[in-house]
Amino acid sequence: MKKVEKRYWAADDCPITAAIDVMGGKWKPIIIWALINGNRRFGELHKLIPGAAVKVLSRQLKELEMDGIITRTAYPEVPPRVEYDLTDKGKSLTEIMQSLSLWSQANVLERI
């Protein structure tokens, strides 16, 4: 029986690529990291990540929500209040991110 190796016609066939698509947006790791210790309001996140434009931050949050990584809770108040929090799926991601962070500090940032 001849073994035929899998051929990749589309990058999404790779599970690793699929995972990176979920957590690999420009500011997404930072957002997830910021939510580890509990929920945050939009304004708080914006203060923590001033480098991200409001529109960009907003869209990354929406994508994370659609991928089931975070929840968005809007309180019908004036002025409005919106809180973001990690889901269980999001929390499970943080363990892998911890590994990535350690690897990065040992293998990428060590050149500094």
Added chain:
Amino acid sequence: MKKVEKRYWAADDCPITAAIDVMGGKWKPIIIWALINGNRRFGELHKLIPGAAVKVLSRQLKELEMDGIITRTAYPEVPPRVEYDLTDKGKSLTEIMQSLSLWSQANVLERI
């Protein structure tokens, strides 16, 4: 003593983002994966990943080489032969990729 949280003005300040920059190119996880069982010639990689245009594959390989993930060995023959192989740093990445793959199959691809 008041605790001030780190503010992110640039995404690259995040070690996780830095790691994803290294391994997060569109075809890079597949390339790294293909090299786990030993070196490969350019043409072999191209056959395994027909979805990637030659130019794109070539550049991703060059970036991986510059980041110290793979080595490139050119043999002065006619016709030319070039072999790519994982470095130790690259091999250390595969363990994390294994975790990512498992997480992905459990949390992303499970919707299929």
Added chain:
DNA sequence: CAGCATCCGAACCGATACTG
């Protein structure tokens, strides 16, 4: 065989201004 050069189109990021 293993690429590089060129050109094109899509996707994404970002600053500014406006809204409920």
Added chain:
DNA sequence: CAGTATCGGTTCGGATGCTG
């Protein structure tokens, strides 16, 4: 306060053709 709308600029991927 928490966004959305609009417009630009940049980066990236992809198809094609050429080279040592």
